[in-house]
Amino acid sequence: QKLRRGSDMIGEWILASWDAAWTLHVWGFHEAKLDSEAVRRRAKHIRKLIMESEKIIG
Structure with a gap:
């Protein structure tokens, strides 16, 4: 709910970032199923x- 509002x-990038x-x-x-490329x-x-969250938080 909060993520959808956000x-x-x-x-929409925030939803993709959270999913990632x-x-x-x-x-x-x-x-331990992801290889280095997936990471x-x-x-x-x-x-x-992280960068956008830091801007908001200050």
């Missing part, structure tokens, strides 16, 4: 999520 306010972060956490860390491809989305 994506409506901020933009979740996938990396679950399939990369817990399940690299998600990193830019996660980086944007």
Whole structure:
């Protein structure tokens, strides 16, 4: 619910970034199913999520 509201306010990129972060956490860390290329491809989305969050938080 909150993520949907956030994506409506901020933009659809936040949903893609959150999905990338979740996938990396679950399939990369817990399940160890992602290779280095899969991690690299998600990193830019996660980086944007962190950078934009820092701007909002201050």
